[in-house]
Amino acid sequence: MAFVKKAPFISVLALSALLVLISFLSGPSKAFSADTPSSPVISSQTHDAGVTAAQAAYPPAPKLKAEDYPKVKGLNPRLTVWMAAQMHLWFAAFVLAVPIFVFIFEAIGMAKKDRRYDSTAYEFMRVSMVAYSITAITGGLLLLSLIVFYPDLMKYLASIFGPTMILYALIFFAETGVLYTYYYGWHALDRGARKWAHLFLGFLLNLSGTALMFIANAWVTFMMTPAGVDIRGAFDGNVWHAVHNHLWSPMNLHRFIANIAYGGSIVGAYAAYKFLSSNTDEDRAHYDWMGYAANFVAIGALLPLPFAGYWLTAEIYAYSQQMGINLMGGVFAWLFIVQAVLIGALFLAANYYLWCGLSRSEGGRRYTKYIKYIAFALTVSFLVWFTPHTLVLKPSEAQALGGQYHPYLGPLGLMPAKNTAVNIMLLFTYLSFLLYRRSNRIAISSWAIYGKATQAAIFVSAIANIVYLGVYYGYFTNTVYKVASSVPQVVTTLFVIVSCSLIEAAIYRRSEEAGPYRWGRMPERSQYALFLIAVTFTWLMGLMGFVRSAIRQHWHVYSVMRDASPDAFTPTIGYAARVVSVGTIIFMAIVIFIFWVSNLSGRRPHGGGRAG
Amino acid sequence: MKIPKPLQFIIVVLVVYGLLKAPGLLLGKPIPQSVIFMYMLFVVIAVLLVMTATDESTEELFAPVRALVEDPSKRLIRNVVFIILPLTAGYIAYGFTKTGGGQAGLRSVHPAPPLEMRAYGKAFDLSTLVNPLRRLEKEDPAEFKRNVEEGGAVYFRNCFFCHGDKLDGIGHYAHALTPPPLPFKGRDTIAQLSESYLFWRIVKGGVGLPQEAGPAESSMPAWEEDLREDEVWKVITFLYDYTGNRPRPLGR
Amino acid sequence: MSNFLKVAAFSLFIIGVYTFFADRLIPPIAPQAPPPLTEVAARPMTADGLARLGEEVFKGKGACTLCHNPVGGRAPLLDGIIIKANERIKGPGYRGGAKDAAEYIRESMVNPSAYVVPGFGVAGTHDTKSPMPDVRGSEIGLSEVEIDAVIAYFQRSAGVEVTVGSPAAGPEGK
Known part of the structure; x- marks a missing residue:
């Protein structure tokens, strides 16, 4: 209780410290005058002619030596910064995501006049309040460790991004204000026009949170694909050039979507835990519903993520072939096998949760016999997806095969096979969802049978189309078309989802219940699927964050500012995995602490105030 | 006749394992052990998930295990199983670490030549x-x-x-x-x-x-x-x- | 509390499986160590020395063969580049400012977009923009000496006289 009340002061304190540090950094480098570049004409000229006013004002990036990096006994600089950054990212992702679906839930609650949504939205806010302070604290830690261990890099970045850093701090202040008004004003602004004002506050909260993320993304993406600087790293004076670099937009989109999925998974795990420890049917029903809704959000946001990822990768290639090759073809090729395994686990868990959900209604029994076929298709696709192209072989196996490639498995290691597999996985996950939605309904329209036949026809032909596109264009035409086939495949998948959903809605517009539908009638083991999803998301974020950062290799700012510290080398995937695992465990421990604390303050007389 | 769940489980896993081994035994193009290991891991998990999706089939699947552990009349079988299980695990671990077959590794037999x-x-x-x-x-x-x-x-x-x-x-x-x-x-x-x-x-x-x-x-x-x-x-x-x-x- | 322990054990188990997979089951490939910090190579006194340095740069620091290789098709092959260069600068489509093969190679290295070999431009730019980075800055960071050395290496491989960089060839064009 006391801790929660103090939270505003802690974040304001952390913030003030941040501001002081930023002004300290940007002070000596004239960053404050940088947003009005004296002569944009000069700055846009070529390097040769550009040794004039603009470059005189902005020196090139410093060339560092090993001695330029402060040493602190007992602390590994890179590991410290890595941990602080990872913690900050996990918490930030969580606290950026929660307001998004709190806002959506509040709006749905207002539209449907269903108090259940409103109370769930409020509960989400309550459990994540402490996380805001922790986000600020880890952000402060990250900044501190960067300044302590990499002062020259921070000076260089501040000389370019100074104005945006001040803006960041200001927006942070605004966000903090909105946040506390939004949360503490929830019950005061509960009716009529006031509720609308409250909803608007929620919108402002999201706006400021997203703006914060976009600004911070600019700094990170600048380090990967610097823009607005010449080849020596001298800044051209226009902050927008540096902000709007190659990766900024794709990174904004990718992180925005991923945050929603991530927030959903954490809330799902929270609901699952509350479900397991509930004593009354009423509580079980409430947390079952909450877990379902959160999982729906998480998986729904997961589906478009690969496409945002493609864009990000394409931009990396567009910026630097070398960086792209490093990412996909070289040392990190195996990391994508690990990623495939983790995402496969996510899909299996999500499907399992839906299958278990069939038992919420007596009518679900009709569909349990289809589970094995869905599982078969999912498993086969999954196995194809993580079949590596180059195999780990024993010498005897290598001798039998006469090479590193397998005649039957080899084709499965290529991109067209994997794209096909992913699309089929998406389709069958959707099928699980469709069956789950039907579990409690019996269609009574006379034409329902035709509707279902149409759906089946769409489904079958879509799968045939996807396989045909993958096999034909992937293996029987020349290279140019190989990747191109992925677009029509995705379009096919989307078409199935949209058209089948429309038909589904029409069929079941008039329907009757198949049996009593009971939230909370869910086996306990199904809740572990929610835990797996949360843990997997966390771990996956850590791993992919590693590779995003690692393809910079030995550069602070890629190709512009060299990392001369002893830690400049790229660690192996195994080492990164161990770091990420330790980070995940620490993060999970803090999250458990947060939920525990928030439940101390939120404990009410039993059953009171909970809408049913 | 309906095959009991535990037997179904064993049959499915064995059939898949056989299919994965077949190219090596019949065609001389073995699927590498490292890949088979991963495949089997996920197949076993997937089969388990399918069989535990409803309460009834979960019950049926684990009934023999429960009986084995709890039923006093099955004491002899229990003791045999509890001796065989760790031995099997030990044998598998031995198979992974024994040096005879050489270490599995990623090796490019025909690397790209210099220009x-x-x-x-x-x-x-x-x-x-x-x-x-x-x-x-x-x-x-x-x-x-x-x-x-x-x-x-x-x-x-x-x-x-x-x-x-x-x-x-x-x-x-x-x-x-x-x-x-x-x-x-x-x-x-x-x-x-x-x-x-x-x-x-x-x-x-x-x-x-x-x-x-x-x-x-x-x-x-x-x-x-x-x-x-x-x-x-x-x-x-x-x-x-x-x-x-x-x-x-x-x-x- | 037992619920808490079960969930914690389950989560730790999952993390353990992922760690085991990423750390033990996939092959441990050690990424290349970063190139040494000492940069500017002393200018070799002989044409032979320059060509040898050029060969090292071409295959190592310059990372040229990452794209200029017969496998990927990302960039034009550089075999016989001296002859090809002489043909290209006389060709009708040539837009750059080079007068001889050595100048052409230098231009391609420091200003790759000056002339792009047809078919190798960034997609959608109709061969007006090259995907190749400026070798001086960027991730490669060759010094003037090293650029000369690469040119010398090409000239030596082609069997023509080395015209760049050596003291006999006069002051470098900086």
Whole structure:
């Protein structure tokens, strides 16, 4: 209780410290005058002619030596910064995501006049309040460790991004204000026009949170694909050039979507835990519903993520072939096998949760016999997806095969096979969802049978189309078309989802219940699927964050500012995995602490105030 | 007749395992153990998930396990199982760690060649280098045949100790080498390579391999000290001629 | 509390499986160590030395063969580049400012977009923009000496006289 009340002061304190540090950094480098570049004409000229006013004002990036990096006994600089950054990212992702679906839930609650949504939205806010302070604290830690261990890099970045850093701090202040008004004003602004004002506050909260993320993304993406600087790293004076670099937009989109999925998974795990420890049917029903809704959000946001990822990768290639090759073809090729395994686990868990959900209604029994076929298709696709192209072989196996490639498995290691597999996985996950939605309904329209036949026809032909596109264009035409086939495949998948959903809605517009539908009638083991999803998301974020950062290799700012510290080398995937695992465990421990604390303050007389 | 769930589980897992093993046993193209391990892990998980999706089938699946652990009348079987289980786990662990089969690793058997190679006091551009004897095949078949025969003589004086008298990679010393000497028969080695690639490999040997060919180090000698340039070309001609393979044309 | 322990054990188990997979089951490939910090190579006194340095740069620091190789088709092959260069600068489509092969190679290295070999431009730019980075800055960071050395290496490979960089060839064009 006391801790929660103090939270505003802690974040304001952390913030003030941040501001002081930023002004300290940007002070000596004239960053404050940088947003009005004296002569944009000069700055846009070529390097040769550009040794004039603009470059005189902005020196090139410093060339560092090993001695330029402060040493602190007992602390590994890179590991410290890595941990602080990872913690900050996990918490930030969580606290950026929660307001998004709190806002959506509040709006749905207002539209449907269903108090259940409103109370769930409020509960989400309550459990994540402490996380805001922790986000600020880890952000402060990250900044501190960067300044302590990499002062020259921070000076260089501040000389370019100074104005945006001040803006960041200001927006942070605004966000903090909105946040506390939004949360503490929830019950005061509960009716009529006031509720609308409250909803608007929620919108402002999201706006400021997203703006914060976009600004911070600019700094990170600048380090990967610097823009607005010449080849020596001298800044051209226009902050927008540096902000709007190659990766900024794709990174904004990718992180925005991923945050929603991530927030959903954490809330799902929270609901699952509350479900397991509930004593009354009423509580079980409430947390079952909450877990379902959160999982729906998480998986729904997961589906478009690969496409945002493609864009990000394409931009990396567009910026630097070398960086792209490093990412996909070289040392990190195996990391994508690990990623495939983790995402496969996510899909299996999500499907399992839906299958278990069939038992919420007596009518679900009709569909349990289809589970094995869905599982078969999912498993086969999954196995194809993580079949590596180059195999780990024993010498005897290598001798039998006469090479590193397998005649039957080899084709499965290529991109067209994997794209096909992913699309089929998406389709069958959707099928699980469709069956789950039907579990409690019996269609009574006379034409329902035709509707279902149409759906089946769409489904079958879509799968045939996807396989045909993958096999034909992937293996029987020349290279140019190989990747191109992925677009029509995705379009096919989307078409199935949209058209089948429309038909589904029409069929079941008039329907009757198949049996009593009971939230909370869910086996306990199904809740572990929610835990797996949360843990997997966390771990996956850590791993992919590693590779995003690692393809910079030995550069602070890629190709512009060299990392001369002893830690400049790229660690192996195994080492990164161990770091990420330790980070995940620490993060999970803090999250458990947060939920525990928030439940101390939120404990009410039993059953009171909970809408049913 | 309905097969009980636990038996279904065992059957499904065994059938999948059999399917994965089949290419190795029947066609001589084994699926690597590392891949089978991952495949089986996920197959077992998927089957378990399907069978525990409803309460009834979960109950049915685990009933024998529960009976085994709890039923006092099954004491003998219980004790047997509890002895067999750790032994099996131990045997599997032993199979993973025993050194006989050599360590599994990622090795590029035919790594990308450099663009250019320096030997015999000059530079060879490997992307354009052709076998000077190859044109004789059409222009002067008798002369070509003579070169092939000379190449055979070179082969049996130098190479056959490891690569074998049938060019099958099983020479006298082959079993002592890791990685093993490659065969020239079949469609997988020289049939996939250009003659300039073979020239590079013979002249520069195992020591000249780039890093991606590691971690195992090839014991192929670098022949530039012992064979003349024309001898290398002759032996290459012999390798293709004897095995009936055609070199891969240059370029892509 | 037992619920808490079960969930914690389950989560730790999952993390353990992922760690085991990423750390033990996939092959441990050690990424290349970063190139040494000492940069500017002393200018070799002989044409031979320059060409040797050029060969090292071409295959190592310059990372040229990453794209200029017969496998990927990302960039034009550089075999016989001296002859090709002489043809290209006389060709009708040539837009750059080079007068001879050495100048052409230098121009391609420091200002790759000056002339792009047809078919190798960034997609959608009709060969007006090259995907190749400026070798001086960027991730490669060659010094003037090293650029000269690469040119010398090409000239030596082609068997023509080395015209760049050596003291005999006069002051470098900086």
